Amino acid sequence: xxxxxxxxxxxxxxxxxxxxxxxxxxxxxxxxxxxxxxxxxxxxxxxxxxxxxxxxxxxxxxxx
Amino acid sequence: xxxxxxxxxxxxxxxxxxxxxxxxxxxxxxxxxxxxxxxxxxxxxxxxxxxxxxxxxxxxxxxxxxxxxxxxxxxxxxxxxxxxxxxxxxxxxxxxxxxxxxxxxxxxxxxxxxxxxxxxxxxxxxxxxxxxxxxxxxxxxxxxxxxxxxxxxxxxxxxxxxxxxxxxxxxxxxxxxxxxxxxxxxxxxxxxxxxxxxxxxxxxxxxxxxxxxxxxxxxxxxxx
Numbered sequence: 001x002x003x004x005x006x007x008x009x010x011x012x013x014x015x016x017x018x019x020x021x022x023x024x025x026x027x028x029x030x031x032x033x034x035x036x037x038x039x040x041x042x043x044x045x046x047x048x049x050x051x052x053x054x055x056x057x058x059x060x061x062x063x064x
Numbered sequence: 065x066x067x068x069x070x071x072x073x074x075x076x077x078x079x080x081x082x083x084x085x086x087x088x089x090x091x092x093x094x095x096x097x098x099x100x101x102x103x104x105x106x107x108x109x110x111x112x113x114x115x116x117x118x119x120x121x122x123x124x125x126x127x128x129x130x131x132x133x134x135x136x137x138x139x140x141x142x143x144x145x146x147x148x149x150x151x152x153x154x155x156x157x158x159x160x161x162x163x164x165x166x167x168x169x170x171x172x173x174x175x176x177x178x179x180x181x182x183x184x185x186x187x188x189x190x191x192x193x194x195x196x197x198x199x200x201x202x203x204x205x206x207x208x209x210x211x212x213x214x215x216x217x218x219x220x221x222x223x224x225x226x227x228x229x230x231x232x233x234x235x236x237x238x239x240x241x242x243x244x245x246x247x248x249x250x251x252x253x254x255x256x257x258x259x260x261x262x263x264x265x266x267x268x269x270x271x272x273x274x275x276x277x278x279x280x281x282x283x284x285x286x287x288x
Contacts, residue, residue: 006221008118013217016210024206034200042201042241045190049183049240053279056179060171060284 086192086250088258092144093265099145100152100266107156114157117220123150131263140259147263151270162277166285176277184269187240191247198248201241208238229282232275239272 034042115123127147134140163169191198212234219227246264249255 005116005118009217009221012118012121013214016213020210024210027206028203031203032200038196038198038200041196042198042244045187045244046237046240049187049236052183052186053179053236053276056175056276057280057283060168060175060280063171 082251082253085256085258085261086247089250089261089265092141092258092262093269096144096148096262096266097269100148100155100270103149103152104155104159107153108160110156111160112153112156114161115154120154123154128263128267131259135257135259144259144262144266148266151266155270155274158274162281165287166281167288168284168286172277172280172285176273176280179276179280180269180273183240183272184243184265187243188247188265191244192251195251196248197252198241198244199252199254201245205238205241205245208234209242212238229278232278235271235275236279239268239275242268243272 114120124147127143127150131140131143131147134143159173162173166172190196212231215227215234216231218224219231243265246255246261246268250261255261
């Protein structure tokens, strides 16, 4: 990667933090806090997603 | 008695409005997915070169901000198709690269495509059927996306493939959460603009597909 591309990417990172950072911070502060049960539901759903991806990897390897 | 009827009528009107936003979102999402599929196909067939990271980022963010600015007018629809068409164009060279780099490239792409569809249908369906409120995920998801985006830039700048893979894994979980959050927002009246809802779901699907493709290629890809 060229030096100017690297400089531009660093500039983009700084711009993203400056422009989107405050909005994201506000959103995080205003977001309602979920109950323990809510978070467990979310963890279970994410575990199902990870399990599904592992199945896809196994399926691809099995087909080789 | 009259107040009960009024409350019931208001509830029905709210539910109808929610269903309309959900229906319009899914309709526009399927049309934009078809359109970006066509532009990705054209880009692949013509072997268009990758536009480069800077042009890609300027295009993505420029069209994203334009769509946000036009979200309440008919021009917003034009802007959505411009954004998704552009994203499809940038996808073509990436897919060509996978086909050329891996002997099972086509299989990887099809599996990632099917997997993305299944994950989206599963998560969105879960949120619609259970009507569970996932608004508590908002803060975590947007902070996570910002951190993951900065980490992906760092991985690109310093050439760190392992960090790139970790970011892809994080993006899969964050985009899955984003699908749950956005669908829940539509159902509970938190999002009433179907153009913005479509853009959020489209971006989630796009990132989910690319991250899944990278993970599958790293774990089951056969390099030529």
